[in-house]
Amino acid sequence: MEPGEPREPREPGPGAETAAAPRWEEAKTFYDNLAPKKKPKSPKPQNAVTIAVSSRALFRMDEEQRIYAEQGVEEYVRYQLQHENEPFSPGPAFPFVKALEAVNTRLRELYPDSDDVFDIVLVTNNHAQVGVRLINSINHYDLFIERFCMTGGNSPICYLKAYHTNLYLSADAEKVQEAIDEGIAAATIFSPNRDVAVSQSQLRVAFDGDAVLFSDESERIVKAHGLDRFFEHEKAHENKPLAQGPLKGFLEALGRLQKKFYSKGLRLECPIRTYLVTARSAASSGARALKTLRSWGLETDEALFLAGAPKGPLLEKIRPHIFFDDQMFHVAGAQEMGTVAAHVPYGVAQASRRTAPAKQAPPAQ
Numbered sequence: 001m002e003p004g005e006p007r008e009p010r011e012p013g014p015g016a017e018t019a020a021a022p023r024w025e026e027a028k029t030f031y032d033n034l035a036p037k038k039k040p041k042s043p044k045p046q047n048a049v050t051i052a053v054s055s056r057a058l059f060r061m062d063e064e065q066r067i068y069a070e071q072g073v074e075e076y077v078r079y080q081l082q083h084e085n086e087p088f089s090p091g092p093a094f095p096f097v098k099a100l101e102a103v104n105t106r107l108r109e110l111y112p113d114s115d116d117v118f119d120i121v122l123v124t125n126n127h128a129q130v131g132v133r134l135i136n137s138i139n140h141y142d143l144f145i146e147r148f149c150m151t152g153g154n155s156p157i158c159y160l161k162a163y164h165t166n167l168y169l170s171a172d173a174e175k176v177q178e179a180i181d182e183g184i185a186a187a188t189i190f191s192p193n194r195d196v197a198v199s200q201s202q203l204r205v206a207f208d209g210d211a212v213l214f215s216d217e218s219e220r221i222v223k224a225h226g227l228d229r230f231f232e233h234e235k236a237h238e239n240k241p242l243a244q245g246p247l248k249g250f251l252e253a254l255g256r257l258q259k260k261f262y263s264k265g266l267r268l269e270c271p272i273r274t275y276l277v278t279a280r281s282a283a284s285s286g287a288r289a290l291k292t293l294r295s296w297g298l299e300t301d302e303a304l305f306l307a308g309a310p311k312g313p314l315l316e317k318i319r320p321h322i323f324f325d326d327q328m329f330h331v332a333g334a335q336e337m338g339t340v341a342a343h344v345p346y347g348v349a350q351a352s353r354r355t356a357p358a359k360q361a362p363p364a365q
């Protein structure tokens with residue numbers, strides 16, 4: 001008999017009374033297994049680490065985008081309705097969200113009553129009719145996303161604040177820029193050019209340093225005076241912590257959850273691992289980066305100083321679920337080598353980009 005297959009009812013016979021208890025247990029187990037897997041309740045947003053993802057970050061919608069661009073909104077909605085029962089393919093944020101949920105499972109085992117977990121919110125300006133296909137897709141992949149925010153074409157920024165968002169990931173660079181300008185940690189997420197398998201059980205997050213975890217104050221010196229002056233400056237200011245950058249708060253949130261594993265003696269088996277991947281060189285300018293993190297009471301599990309070498313090959317070895325950088329050059333290099341990379345539009349490196357923005361008005365973020 002297959003597990004879960006209904007059993008034939010047995011005739012009560014001699015000794016039925018004594019056998020009743022185990023049979024009842026058996027039946028209860030059987031029906032418990034039949035019931036849908038009990039999902040945990042949503043945590044309170046102010047306690048959780050809230051990750052807002054857009055529909056195009058979570059799922060691939062290339063064909064739908066093409067229909068929207070070529071045939072307009074009516075045809076787009078019609079297509080979505082016709083394909084309502086067909087789940088979307090996973091998008092660039094999908095493995096990241098899966099890894100967040102794997103961490104949540106471990107946290108709930110260790111701290112069953114705590115709200116200190118990741119809470120994933122789907123933020124989209126899609127047409128309400130498309131919502132059913134999104135819900136179907138979420139259920140198809142067994143994702144735990146209870147909060148939906150359908151903004152009906154409005155900017156998601158005020159919702160992001162209301163949800164106490166710790167990180168916002170979108171495929172729409174304009175929305176991300178708006179969020180960054182409002183002081184919300186945000187990044188435009190890009191699919192890798194090829195697939196690289198990522199860990200199912202350990203969340204790995206890689207950060208650039210300057211203009212991501214740190215402010216862009218040192219990068220301004222490189223741009224204005226060149227690398228030699230930058231090295232001198234960083235050496236001279238080694239003990240002066242850098243100001244914080246847009247993603248510092250997210251690293252802090254990851255650190256807070258990591259400590260929950262450490263306090264249970266699970267430092268080595270911690271299902272969250274963080275990486276600093278910086279173009280700084282260890283000898284000349286690395287100390288200031290590390291001392292800054294230390295001054296904040298933060299650390300990354302690994303710190304990799306590339307001294308200007310390309311980041312892509314190293315990221316290919318780390319296999320993070322997401323890598324954040326403020327320079328499109330590094331984002332493209334990471335993508336090339338199979339890493340999901342996210343662009344943080346902050347700091348002096350954006351100056352040239354902002355003068356010639358690529359305008360596009362997609363239907364969904």
Ligand SMILES: [Mg+2]
Nearest residue numbers: 208210211326
């Ligand atoms: Mg940088």
